[in-house]
Amino acid sequence: MALRHAVLAALLDGELSGYQLTKAFDLGMANFWHAQPQQLYAELNRLEKDGFIAGRDVVQETRPTKRLFHVTEAGLAELERFTAASAKPSFIRDDLLVKVQAADHVDTATLIAQLAERAAVARARIDLFTDLLRTMRGERTEEDFLRHGARIGPYLTCARGLAFEEGNRDWCEQAIGILRVRSGAGLPAADPQSG
Amino acid sequence: MALRHAVLAALLDGELSGYQLTKAFDLGMANFWHAQPQQLYAELNRLEKDGFIAGRDVVQETRPTKRLFHVTEAGLAELERFTAASAKPSFIRDDLLVKVQAADHVDTATLIAQLAERAAVARARIDLFTDLLRTMRGERTEEDFLRHGARIGPYLTCARGLAFEEGNRDWCEQAIGILRVRSGAGLPAADPQSG
DNA sequence: TGCACCATGTAATTTGTTACATGATTCG
DNA sequence: CGAATCATGTAACAAATTACATGGTGCA
Secondary structure, X not given: OOHXXXXXXXXXXXXXXXXXXXXXXXXXXXXXXXXXXXXXXXXXXXXXXXOOXXXXXXXXXXXXXXXXXXXXXXXXXHHHHHHHOXXXXXXXXXXXXXXXXXXXXXXXXXXXXXXXHHHHHHHHHHHHHHHHHHHHHOOOOHHHHHHHOOOOHHHHHHHHHHHXXXXXXXXXXXXHHHHHHHOOOOOOOOOOOOO | OOHHHHHHHHHOOOOEOHHHHHHHOOOHHHHOOOOOHHHHHHHHHHHHHOOOEEEEEEOOOOOOOEEEEXXXXXXHHHXXXXXXXXXXXXXXXXXXXXXXXXXXXXXXXXXXXXXXXXXXXXXXXXXXXXXXXXXXXXXXXXXXXXXXXXXXXXXXXXXXXXXXXXHHXXXXXXXXXXXXXXXXXXXXXXXXXXX
16 A cells, blocks of 8 residues: 555645646656556545545636645655655566566567567657756756755656666667577667667 | 466476475566465466466475476467567556655655665675576676577576666665765765665 | 547456465474 | 474455546647
8 A cells, every 4th residue: 555655755746636647657657656547546535535635626618627636744744654664675567577588488589579669668768757857957967956956856766767767778779689699690680779 | 467477487497386486586586576475376276277387296205295387388379479469568666766756855864774775685686686697607608698598588687687776776875875965964974885 | 530638537357465374394 | 492494375355457437628
């Protein structure tokens, strides 16, 4: 039951609706927590019932009415309690790595295609996070922002996400290179950067 | 329902019992899949019923009788099918990152302690994976092993795990440094390497 | 006219977690 | 004598996924 703390942490950046929250969990939050819309809507209702967040209706003209939520004092206290408690070890699940684990027993071309696809996704996310970080720090240098900026939490987690995706990209490229050498050998391999 | 493919991939390295499988899921497999003993025992029974693995009893003198499982032809075909199917995006959950996301609203000392603990765990795993990789490649250079070695799948996934933990260590150290500068400022900060 | 976006859910099913259960052996 | 290791599960509960449901707006 730690989804709630991820939601609380996401709401610290300002009021969000359930819909906006799902967007956040597709972007920066996705670096360390994964959740579906249905889960988020349900969790928002539970958090409100427990008094950790409060919502207000915002009627819109051309769009359906939405509810914006913010963290309450009790919610902040709960986050503080959570932070002090010992963290569960981080938990990863990755289909692609399962496939690579079986590399010596499955079709190489198929595996290379999957690795290339993942590398492309990683590159897209690297660009995205690089832009996000630039936006967050504005005119300042990273050094200056991290020392004196008002909200460094999201910056640090985004930086971790960036490094993670760089690791993915590099590893995928290395694995592709190795699989190519072992199978086709002398082929004038297509440039993996081009796709 | 992809736990089964992780189990199949784990069994490619040779026959394993449920107990040995839980050990594998605590070590190398933990880099990309997390599962508890109860799940593994249950999944082994399901996989056997579906014909993807086969087990045989091994009676031991000083230990309880165990069942060793190996992947069948049907199991290999299933892995092949899985490899060809599009992978779900990788899925991360990390309490620590949730806490860092809330860094600007929670106690700094508490957060630093958590980051230091994680950095220590990362260092331990780095040592472990470095040894594991050395063992896998034996006398050969990495270059040579990856070109001509018989089983590179586990090597590649372990390498990814190593890079991931190096990323964790570096990021934790950076975050600790920043939080120290912002809070205590001029303190003659303790060496994070020492613990 | 069809698709994507905004906006929020319910219900059924599948997974995953926690607690409980058993019992011998080996090491300190 | 107590703790860790080997060895395998069942049962109850909590969480996550999938499918289903609704309906207006804006764009090509």
